[in-house]
Amino acid sequence: AHSVDFPVSVVLPAGGTGERTGLQTPKQFCSVLGRPLISYTIQAFERVPWIQRIVVAVAKESTDLMADIIRRFRHQKVQVVSGGSTRHRSICNGVMALGEDGEGMAPDGPGVVIIHDAVRPFVEEEFLQKIATAAREHGAAGAIRPLVSTVIATTSEGFLDHSLERAKYRASEMPQGFSYDVIRQAYQRCSETDFEFGTECLHLALQYCGTNAKLIEGPPTLWKVTYRKDLAAAESVIKESLSESALVITGGRASAAALAEALQKAAGALQMGLDLVPDVTAENSRYLQTESNFIQVSINDPCLSEVEALIQALEEANPAPLHPLVVIWMRVVGEDEASDSGMVAPASALVDMASAAKLHQILLYGIQIHQSKDSERRDRSVTRAAQIVRVLIRERSPALVGQLLQA
Amino acid sequence: AHSVDFPVSVVLPAGGTGERTGLQTPKQFCSVLGRPLISYTIQAFERVPWIQRIVVAVAKESTDLMADIIRRFRHQKVQVVSGGSTRHRSICNGVMALGEDGEGMAPDGPGVVIIHDAVRPFVEEEFLQKIATAAREHGAAGAIRPLVSTVIATTSEGFLDHSLERAKYRASEMPQGFSYDVIRQAYQRCSETDFEFGTECLHLALQYCGTNAKLIEGPPTLWKVTYRKDLAAAESVIKESLSESALVITGGRASAAALAEALQKAAGALQMGLDLVPDVTAENSRYLQTESNFIQVSINDPCLSEVEALIQALEEANPAPLHPLVVIWMRVVGEDEASDSGMVAPASALVDMASAAKLHQILLYGIQIHQSKDSERRDRSVTRAAQIVRVLIRERSPALVGQLLQA
Numbered sequence: 151a152h153s154v155d156f157p158v159s160v161v162l163p164a165g166g167t168g169e170r171t172g173l174q175t176p177k178q179f180c181s182v183l184g185r186p187l188i189s190y191t192i193q194a195f196e197r198v199p200w201i202q203r204i205v206v207a208v209a210k211e212s213t214d215l216m217a218d219i220i221r222r223f224r225h226q227k228v229q230v231v232s233g234g235s236t237r238h239r240s241i242c243n244g245v246m247a248l249g250e251d252g253e254g255m256a257p258d259g260p261g262v263v264i265i266h267d268a269v270r271p272f273v274e275e276e277f278l279q280k281i282a283t284a285a286r287e288h289g290a291a292g293a294i295r296p297l298v299s300t301v302i303a304t305t306s307e308g309f310l311d312h313s314l315e316r317a318k319y320r321a322s323e324m325p326q327g328f329s330y331d332v333i334r335q336a337y338q339r340c341s342e343t344d345f346e347f348g349t350e351c352l353h354l355a356l357q358y359c360g361t362n363a364k365l366i367e368g369p370p371t372l373w374k375v376t377y378r379k380d381l382a383a384a385e386s387v388i389k390e391s392l393s394e395s396a397l398v399i400t401g402g403r404a405s406a407a408a409l410a411e412a413l414q415k416a417a418g419a420l421q422m423g424l425d426l427v428p429d430v431t432a433e434n435s436r437y438l439q440t441e442s443n444f445i446q447v448s449i450n451d452p453c454l455s456e457v458e459a460l461i462q463a464l465e466e467a468n469p470a471p472l473h474p475l476v477v478i479w480m481r482v483v484g485e486d487e488a489s490d491s492g493m494v495a496p497a498s499a500l501v502d503m504a505s506a507a508k509l510h511q512i513l514l515y516g517i518q519i520h521q522s523k524d525s526e527r528r529d530r531s532v533t534r535a536a537q538i539v540r541v542l543i544r545e546r547s548p549a550l551v552g553q554l555l556q557a
Numbered sequence: 558a559h560s561v562d563f564p565v566s567v568v569l570p571a572g573g574t575g576e577r578t579g580l581q582t583p584k585q586f587c588s589v590l591g592r593p594l595i596s597y598t599i600q601a602f603e604r605v606p607w608i609q610r611i612v613v614a615v616a617k618e619s620t621d622l623m624a625d626i627i628r629r630f631r632h633q634k635v636q637v638v639s640g641g642s643t644r645h646r647s648i649c650n651g652v653m654a655l656g657e658d659g660e661g662m663a664p665d666g667p668g669v670v671i672i673h674d675a676v677r678p679f680v681e682e683e684f685l686q687k688i689a690t691a692a693r694e695h696g697a698a699g700a701i702r703p704l705v706s707t708v709i710a711t712t713s714e715g716f717l718d719h720s721l722e723r724a725k726y727r728a729s730e731m732p733q734g735f736s737y738d739v740i741r742q743a744y745q746r747c748s749e750t751d752f753e754f755g756t757e758c759l760h761l762a763l764q765y766c767g768t769n770a771k772l773i774e775g776p777p778t779l780w781k782v783t784y785r786k787d788l789a790a791a792e793s794v795i796k797e798s799l800s801e802s803a804l805v806i807t808g809g810r811a812s813a814a815a816l817a818e819a820l821q822k823a824a825g826a827l828q829m830g831l832d833l834v835p836d837v838t839a840e841n842s843r844y845l846q847t848e849s850n851f852i853q854v855s856i857n858d859p860c861l862s863e864v865e866a867l868i869q870a871l872e873e874a875n876p877a878p879l880h881p882l883v884v885i886w887m888r889v890v891g892e893d894e895a896s897d898s899g900m901v902a903p904a905s906a907l908v909d910m911a912s913a914a915k916l917h918q919i920l921l922y923g924i925q926i927h928q929s930k931d932s933e934r935r936d937r938s939v940t941r942a943a944q945i946v947r948v949l950i951r952e953r954s955p956a957l958v959g960q961l962l963q964a
């Protein structure tokens with residue numbers, strides 16, 4: 151795959167009012183794990199090194215909110231412009247803003263402009279590259295998908311007139327790409343009716359510039375958050391991606407390492423990868439910035455000192471994480487130790503520590519596991535611990551922080 | 558709203574192979590909370606009193622699975638027929654089966670046949686009535702929705718040819734309804750090409766019977782489970798509907814009733830309705846069959862006898878629940894009682910009881926709440942208890958059964 155060696159910028163129209171979700175908040179600003187949907191979409195573009203600039207067009211009443219999102223989630227490539235009263239007016243404002251100043255761009259403006267929806271957060275670099283390259287070559291390019299439903303024409307009385315042959319048509323999706331000149335000219339030449347009622351940028355490029363867009367079949371991940379149930383689906387996709395792995399800190403002790411290896415095996419059976427490290431100091435301190443999930447194994451330590459040190463190091467290394475981080479204190483108790491002895495103090499200490507950590511976006515949970523000498527019971531405990539780890543990390547429920555769960 | 562006073566039957570084609578979900582199981586058989594999607598769809602029809610019969614067309618290799626589903630989820634109106642190699646062949650087999658025997662129908666076959674997708678489980682009676690009534694009046698009727706994407710025609714080289722004016726077209730969705738004669742004749746007259754490549758029953762009715770279907774805009778709840786992320790959305794919708802309310806059993810004691818009322822208020826703020834009952838005996842025993850969520854409040858009772866009795870009554874009243882039921886033991890301990898004293902026995906007893914209950918589809922969790930004399934602390938505890946209740950009932954996580962959580 152050759153790289154993109156021409157300038158590419160992005161316009162994200164985000165002026166919509168979200169009527170269809172049945173929610174009060176416009177859907178691009180709806181929160182998933184404490185972070186607005188649009189921030190995930192912006193991140194999808196910011197992590198692509200060859201994308202220089204992202205212009206977001208938002209309604210006047212959302213300007214402060216958008217500025218707050220840019221600050222909180224540390225977006226670096228974003229410029230905010232005023233949205234228009236329609237989608238096309240918003241996109242047009244974004245396109246014109248790209249032409250206004252040459253900062254960080256080629257002398258004659260950005261080579262290619264990608265237009266995308268703020269509510270399609272799962273777009274990937276590989277597909278963006280296909281669109282940008284085709285737009286560079288053909289003047290315009292757009293994502294298509296097979297039609298999910300048959301399309302029909304209705305009579306004015308509400309009866310079936312005819313149905314379209316499904317194989318001949320496609321759904322036009324986002325992203326789309328344009329050479330800067332094509333999209334600018336299309337907006338300069340199009341009519342008020344286009345601005346008011348048009349929906350399709352590819353159509354403007356064809357009508358006003360004679361550019362037939364190249365159509366490229368996109369992956370199903372291009373889907374758009376449209377209804378309330380789509381927010382649940384987006385949350386599930388995001389949670390899944392955050393819960394694929396965790397880092398187990400063993401403290402370098404053989405007994406903790408043995409337990410961690412057993413846990414690793416049990417978690418693997420649940421499609422969750424665990425990595426083992428003795429500590430997170432020196433060169434391992436890089437893990438503190440990766441927004442991982444952490445499991446601190448403590449052998450017969452009722453006083454929480456190790457997990458306290460971990461949380462402090464996390465807060466220092468990453469004072470404003472992009473999503474709630476999960477820290478699990480896995481307390482291993484010996485068989486001879488009475489299961490609840492000495493737990494009065496740590497139980498309430500765990501609650502207090504979890505309440506404080508929550509203010510720093512760290513979700514702290516405890517799991518107590520018994521080191522039985524009976525190997526069958528030990529295996530059962532480890533299996534149960536892995537299941538609990540999986541559900542705590544997957545759900546990241548704020549309501550359960552500070553709980554000490556029994557494995 | 559006048560009722561439906563003519564015979565109505567349903568055909569559900571369910572022979573699909575589920576390529577698009579990226580899952581091994583065909584999507585209509587994918588499990589949501591332990592129950593296959595198609596069972597939810599069948600239930601949506603079975604609870605409509607004026608629907609007589611549901612014919613499900615399944616692939617030969619799924620016949621045993623389907624029989625098992627009918628038995629496990631106690632479906633009463635279902636007849637299984639062999640699916641064909643295409644969607645139209647499956648529907649045709651279902652339609653012909655309805656004509657074969659007059660059992661339970663009008664002498665001349667069912668008046669109206671509703672065709673639906675097995676992967677649209679959230680269809681509601683009100684809309685079914687609209688479709689059935691319009692089909693009776695006009696010979697055919699179908700659900701439509703506005704187009705979510707622009708539809709475009711492509712050239713043979715993969716470029717944009719033209720885009721359709723979105724306002725003039727609609728997406729054809731399910732359910733659709735037909736008078737029996739129309740749909741039977743359409744299938745008797747249509748070609749091999751229609752059987753092989755056609756997608757739209759409404760089109761067959763128009764082409765072969767001259768029937769222009771009445772088109773009715775359907776609600777967004779008609780959406781179809783197509784991709785893997787849609788399964789997460791379906792699970793979320795189903796979990797939401799199962800977690801709107803719970804029954805709190807107070808044992809008739811004033812202190813438990815006072816706590817239950819405080820909990821009711823706190824849960825109300827989380828959009829969860831709690832109903833209070835002293836017990837589930839005599840006339841209240843009807844609640845045992847409603848597949849509710851239950852919260853058993855026990856004051857200073859470390860021995861689990863009340864919740865044990867509740868679980869036993871539930872198992873007897875409802876030996877095969879349609880989804881996992883949630884039972885929460887809410888143990889109230891006084892301030893003077895040391896928080897962990899006497900907990901050794903019940904903690905392991907709770908784990909054992911939960912393991913046994915799980916085999917009967919009952920998910921048992923515990924919450925321990927402290928009755929502080931300090932009103933602020935008491936309020937905080939109740940708020941936390943309500944949050945824990947909400948998340949336990951919402952997520953119904955099997956991995957957390959038997960845990961005693963601290964509120």
Ligand SMILES: [Mg+2]
Nearest residue numbers: 349350351352
């Ligand atoms: Mg467009």
Ligand SMILES: [Mg+2]
Nearest residue numbers: 756757758759
């Ligand atoms: Mg059809």
